[in-house]
Amino acid sequence: MINRWNQSEADKLGDDLLALRVYTSQLQGKEEDLVLHGGGNTSVKITETNVFGDEEEILYVKGSGWDLATIKKQGFAPVKMERLLAMAKLQELSDMDMVKYQRTAMTDPGAPNPSVEAILHAIIPYRFVDHTHADAVVTISNTPDGESHIRQIYGKHMLIVPYVMPGFILAKEIYEMTKDLDWSTIEGMVLLNHGIFTFHEDPKISYDNMIRNVTLAEDFIQAKGVKTLPVEKAGAVNTLKLAALRQGLSQMNQTPVLARLNPSGQSVAFSNLMGCRQITDRGPLTPDHIIRTKRTPLFLQDDIEVEINAYASAYEKYFNAHNPGDLTQLIPTPQWAIWPGLGSISFGTSVSNMMIIEDITNHTMKAIHQSEQLGGWKALPQKDLFEMEYWSLEQAKLKKAGKAKDMQSKVAIVTGGASGIGKACVEMLIQEGAVVTALDINPSIKNQFGTASVLGIQCDVTSDTQLNDAIHQTVTHFGGIDMLVLNAGIFPKSMTIKDMDTNTWAKCLDINLTSQQRLMQLTIPYLELGIDPAIVIVGSKNVPAPGPGASAYSVAKAGLTQLARVAAMELGPKGIRINTVHPNAVYDTAIWTEEVLQARAKHYGLTVEEYKTNNVLKKEVTSVDVAKLVVTMLGSVFGRTTGAQVPIDGGNERII
Numbered sequence: 001m002i003n004r005w006n007q008s009e010a011d012k013l014g015d016d017l018l019a020l021r022v023y024t025s026q027l028q029g030k031e032e033d034l035v036l037h038g039g040g041n042t043s044v045k046i047t048e049t050n051v052f053g054d055e056e057e058i059l060y061v062k063g064s065g066w067d068l069a070t071i072k073k074q075g076f077a078p079v080k081m082e083r084l085l086a087m088a089k090l091q092e093l094s095d096m097d098m099v100k101y102q103r104t105a106m107t108d109p110g111a112p113n114p115s116v117e118a119i120l121h122a123i124i125p126y127r128f129v130d131h132t133h134a135d136a137v138v139t140i141s142n143t144p145d146g147e148s149h150i151r152q153i154y155g156k157h158m159l160i161v162p163y164v165m166p167g168f169i170l171a172k173e174i175y176e177m178t179k180d181l182d183w184s185t186i187e188g189m190v191l192l193n194h195g196i197f198t199f200h201e202d203p204k205i206s207y208d209n210m211i212r213n214v215t216l217a218e219d220f221i222q223a224k225g226v227k228t229l230p231v232e233k234a235g236a237v238n239t240l241k242l243a244a245l246r247q248g249l250s251q252m253n254q255t256p257v258l259a260r261l262n263p264s265g266q267s268v269a270f271s272n273l274m275g276c277r278q279i280t281d282r283g284p285l286t287p288d289h290i291i292r293t294k295r296t297p298l299f300l301q302d303d304i305e306v307e308i309n310a311y312a313s314a315y316e317k318y319f320n321a322h323n324p325g326d327l328t329q330l331i332p333t334p335q336w337a338i339w340p341g342l343g344s345i346s347f348g349t350s351v352s353n354m355m356i357i358e359d360i361t362n363h364t365m366k367a368i369h370q371s372e373q374l375g376g377w378k379a380l381p382q383k384d385l386f387e388m389e390y391w392s393l394e395q396a397k398l399k400k401a402g403k404a405k406d407m408q409s410k411v412a413i414v415t416g417g418a419s420g421i422g423k424a425c426v427e428m429l430i431q432e433g434a435v436v437t438a439l440d441i442n443p444s445i446k447n448q449f450g451t452a453s454v455l456g457i458q459c460d461v462t463s464d465t466q467l468n469d470a471i472h473q474t475v476t477h478f479g480g481i482d483m484l485v486l487n488a489g490i491f492p493k494s495m496t497i498k499d500m501d502t503n504t505w506a507k508c509l510d511i512n513l514t515s516q517q518r519l520m521q522l523t524i525p526y527l528e529l530g531i532d533p534a535i536v537i538v539g540s541k542n543v544p545a546p547g548p549g550a551s552a553y554s555v556a557k558a559g560l561t562q563l564a565r566v567a568a569m570e571l572g573p574k575g576i577r578i579n580t581v582h583p584n585a586v587y588d589t590a591i592w593t594e595e596v597l598q599a600r601a602k603h604y605g606l607t608v609e610e611y612k613t614n615n616v617l618k619k620e621v622t623s624v625d626v627a628k629l630v631v632t633m634l635g636s637v638f639g640r641t642t643g644a645q646v647p648i649d650g651g652n653e654r655i656i
């Protein structure tokens with residue numbers, strides 16, 4: 001493991017102890033083999049003078065909800081040492097009381113809740129304390145001879161602590177173990193099945209000790225000739241099976257779930273391991289992962305429905321076996337799956353949760369594979385894992401999420417997503433919690449939205465190959481398709497039927513009609529496996545009220561509208577809704593170049609400005625206005641409506 005200490009960076013911080021604490025916390029947080037997503041915690045003890053002129057020793061400890069990789073000064077909770085040390089002497093303290101008394105011992109009520117390990121940090125008689133869940137340490141510890149290997153590696157310079165539940169019980173255990181200990185004889189502690197602590201007066205030495213001791217564990221693994229997971233190529237993915245899996249899990253979860261096929265070749269190798277199912281059935285890498293990953297993954301082999309149900313009943317059995325009587329069972333949906341030959345799949349009710357699960361399981365697979373070579377993967381007993389999974393303080397971490405948005409974790413495809421109405425639809429859908437595949441011929445689509453909620457794909461909608469590829473990417477990336485917005489279109493320059501050239505006619509029909517029909521057709525099997533699936537067609541006012549010079553465009557949009565009417569009847573029995581919007585005079589779109597705008601205005605004998613608000617309400621219609629209607633039509637407000645055509649044109653006398 002690389003020691004990332006940079007003396008000149010550290011020198012800039014002078015003797016600002018909290019700044020140094022932030023610095024080495026981030027160094028550890030950025031090392032994925034040490035901590036992942038909120039794991040681990042660090043602290044510094046600082047003597048301060050309060051407003052009454054009294055000196056107080058304050059423990060600045062990582063606040064819950066903060067991540068070591070990105071923590072700042074305000075991420076540390078200041079807690080009075082005197083109170084924490086008094087708490088360590090108590091015989092018993094419930095979790096809730098611990099949280100309450102820690103909070104009342106803070107000198108800043110606006111700071112975050114202190115880490116559940118605050119009392120333990122207070123007991124350790126050194127200024128700087130570092131704690132991580134280093135992969136190498138838990139990899140060795142989670143084997144039958146784990147403890148003796150750990151003792152062999154560390155000799156007497158580390159205190160070895162058998163697994164106990166984190167929080168007050170762990171602090172108490174260590175308080176008792178170290179009562180008569182000469183702390184100067186050790187430079188840290190290894191918590192079996194959990195992680196590692198180092199400490200020192202000097203932040204650099206505490207950090208150095210962390211890196212060096214974790215490296216000792218890594219060296220041990222290497223010396224045993226343990227191999228890392230190779231990179232293997234995935235077989236052909238049955239995307240319909242993946243969509244069916246996502247549908248099943250969403251139904252069980254009673255809210256849409258996203259699913260992502262792990263793109264790493266190492267996950268493929270893991271899925272191909274002999275006895276993979278039995279190995280992964282033993283438990284997670286560290287107990288704190290269980291709230292994210294559950295105890296075991298789903299193993300996909302044959303019938304999805306049977307397998308999901310078997311997972312759920314095994315989970316129920318596990319719950320009933322360990323429930324002390326007063327707990328409510330969590331929804332028994334798996335959080336990740338192994339798909340032999342194809343790798344792992346991560347689930348989540350948001351993209352960020354899903355990506356966290358992918359990160360955690362990547363480390364889990366690597367560690368399990370190494371532990372197998374060190375004598376066999378051996379996770380904690382179910383009882384200990386259950387206690388952690390149903391620990392009120394851990395569950396509280398998950399509850400912060402707040403109320404789910406209307407379209408939370410629903411998956412949409414939007415064509416023509418780079419500009420105008422399409423872009424506005426993409427933005428509004430992600431605002432409502434959906435994830436979106438945005439297709440556009442414009443290559444800027446790939447990085448345009450700058451969020452993991454959007455998969456931007458450059459795509460020529462007239463190419464079947466490219467459409468198929470876009471669908472494949474959508475399903476492997478998000479797990480399925482629930483919504484389709486057929487928006488891509490071109491508006492050729494004004495031309496009478498007499499002057500129409502064959503190419504303009506053919507191209508206009510190809511892009512505005514045929515390619516949209518093809519995408520609809522290719523998407524239907526996935527929509528059938530979608531969650532409240534719906535299609536919205538972006539038509540045009542030209543359908544009910546055409547004008548001269550726009551025959552190709554009007555015919556294409558009229559054809560698309562007719563397609564929607566037939567589709568409403570064909571797809572209705574399968575629960576798929578399809579509705580059409582007919583926008584008019586939306587000028588902030590790619591179609592409306594200045595040239596087209598002027599030509600149309602001139603045709604009606606108006607200025608461009610008059611032309612823009614030339615409707616009954618005298619109001620300009622923008623892309624965002626149309627997107628609002630499109631997203632509403634995709635949602636529950638239109639849950640009982642299909643085959644409808646709704647104008648959005650500020651009121652048009654010819655249509656009214």
Ligand code: ZN
Binds near residue numbers: 040132195
């Ligand atoms: Zn820990």
